[in-house]
Amino acid sequence: MQDDCIRKLYKNQVDGSELHGLVALQEVIQELDPLKMKGCVVVLPTLNPAGLLTLKRSPFYTDSDPNRLWLDPKPKKEPIINYEDPYDKLLDPKNFSEIQEQVYSTISEIFKEVDYYIDLHCHSIQSVPFSYIDRVYYEEDDDKSQIESAKQLFDYNLVMVKLFNLPVVVEDPPRHYFRQNLHRSTTGSFVNGFRKPAFTVELGGSGIVKRDLIKIAKKGILNVLGWAKILETEPKREPLMPDLDEKLWQEIPIHSTTSGLFIPLVKEGKLVEKGEPIIEIRNIFGETKEIIKAPEDGAVLAFYDDVGCYPNSELATFIVENKVILICPWNYDEKKEEKEKQDKD
Numbered sequence: 227m228q229d230d231c232i233r234k235l236y237k238n239q240v241d242g243s244e245l246h247g248l249v250a251l252q253e254v255i256q257e258l259d260p261l262k263m264k265g266c267v268v269v270l271p272t273l274n275p276a277g278l279l280t281l282k283r284s285p286f287y288t289d290s291d292p293n294r295l296w297l298d299p300k301p302k303k304e305p306i307i308n309y310e311d312p313y314d315k316l317l318d319p320k321n322f323s324e325i326q327e328q329v330y331s332t333i334s335e336i337f338k339e340v341d342y343y344i345d346l347h348c349h350s351i352q353s354v355p356f357s358y359i360d361r362v363y364y365e366e367d368d369d370k371s372q373i374e375s376a377k378q379l380f381d382y383n384l385v386m387v388k389l390f391n392l393p394v395v396v397e398d399p400p401r402h403y404f405r406q407n408l409h410r411s412t413t414g415s416f417v418n419g420f421r422k423p424a425f426t427v428e429l430g431g432s433g434i435v436k437r438d439l440i441k442i443a444k445k446g447i448l449n450v451l452g453w454a455k456i457l458e459t460e461p462k463r464e465p466l467m468p469d470l471d472e473k474l475w476q477e478i479p480i481h482s483t484t485s486g487l488f489i490p491l492v493k494e495g496k497l498v499e500k501g502e503p504i505i506e507i508r509n510i511f512g513e514t515k516e517i518i519k520a521p522e523d524g525a526v527l528a529f530y531d532d533v534g535c536y537p538n539s540e541l542a543t544f545i546v547e548n549k550v551i552l553i554c555p556w557n558y559d560e561k562k563e564e565k566e567k568q569d570k571d
C-alpha cells in the first residue's frame with residue numbers, strides 16, 4: 227500500500243438491474259471533499275452500461291453472466307496443444323475470448339492499481355442486506371508461508387467487510403464456487419488474483435430504489451473510507467442486525483417438495499431454531515400441503531419473489547453458521563474427492 231496515495235475503487239453493480247449501489251455512489255460523491263481526503267477514490271457507477279439501459283443482468287449484446295467473466299485467478303495446468311492443421315486453431319473456442327471478457331480484462335488494468343475494492347449489488351426484494359466475503363485460495367497446500375499470507379489476507383479483508391455493519395456470508399464452498407465460476411466474479415477475481423481485500427454487498431431488490439438501503443450503503447462506504455484513512459472520520463462498528471453479527475454464515479437453499487403457493491412464516495433476518503416452521507405451502511383451497519422447517523439454527527436471508535412453487539423449486543436462502551474451511555488450496559476439492567475415493571476403496 228502506498229502511504230501517499232491510498233486508493234480505493236467503488237463501483238455500482240456489474241449486473242444492470244441492480245440500482246442501490248449506483249444511487250448510493252451518486253450521493254457519496256456529493257459528500258466527498260477532495261481537499262479533505264488522502265489518497266484517491268475511484269468510482270465506477272456501473273460496470274455494465276448496456277445492462278443498465280435495459281435493466282437486465284446481462285448486457286444486450288451478449289447472454290453471458292457479466293459477473294463470471296473477470297480474470298481467472300485459478301492457476302491452470304493446461305496441456306500444450308499441437309494443432310494438426312492450420313484450421314484447428316480456429317475451431318478452438320478458447321482462442322476467442324468473448325467481448326465481455328475482453329472488456330473486463332481491460333478494466334482489470336485499473337483494478338490492479340487499487341488497494342481496496344467494494345462491489346455493490348442487489349440480491350432480491352425480500353432479502354436482508356448483507357455482505358459476501360470470498361475464501362482465499364493458495365497454490366501449494368504444504369507451503370506454510372502461503373498459508374500464513376492467505377490467512378492474513380482473509381482476516382484483513384474481514385475487518386473491512388465488518389465495517390459495512392451487515393451480516394457476513396462466506397461465498398459457496400469450493401466445489402460450488404468453482405462450478406458457478408464465482409472465482410471469476412469481480413471480488414473473487416480481485417481477492418484471489420490481485421491478493422488484496424475486496425467484498426460484495428447485497429442491497430435488497432433489483433429494479434427499485436429504497437431510501438433505507440441507500441442510507442445503509444452510504445454509511446458503510448464512508449465507514450470503510452475512514453478505516454482506510456482516506457477520510458479523517460473514525461469508522462464505527464454499529465451492526466445493523468446484532469443477532470447476525472457474531473458468526474460468519476453459509477447459505478443453504480430451501481426447496482419445496484410439492485406444488486402450491488408459498489407463504490413465509492418468519493421475517494427474513496430473524497434468528498430461528500432448528501425445526502422451527504419457516505414456510506407454509508398451500509393449495510388453492512387454502513389447505514396446508516407442506517410445512518418447511520429450519521434445517522438448523524440460523525435465519526432466512528431471503529425469500530424469493532415467485533409465490534407459486536413446484537417440487538424442487540428454490541423458495542428461499544437460509545443461513546447457518548459457516549463450518550467450511552476459510553482458506554484453502556486451489557485443488558482443495560479435487561484432493562477431497564480423491565481422499566473420499568481412497569477411503570471408499
Ligand SMILES: [Zn+2]
Nearest residue numbers: 239241347348
Ligand atoms: Zn449482482
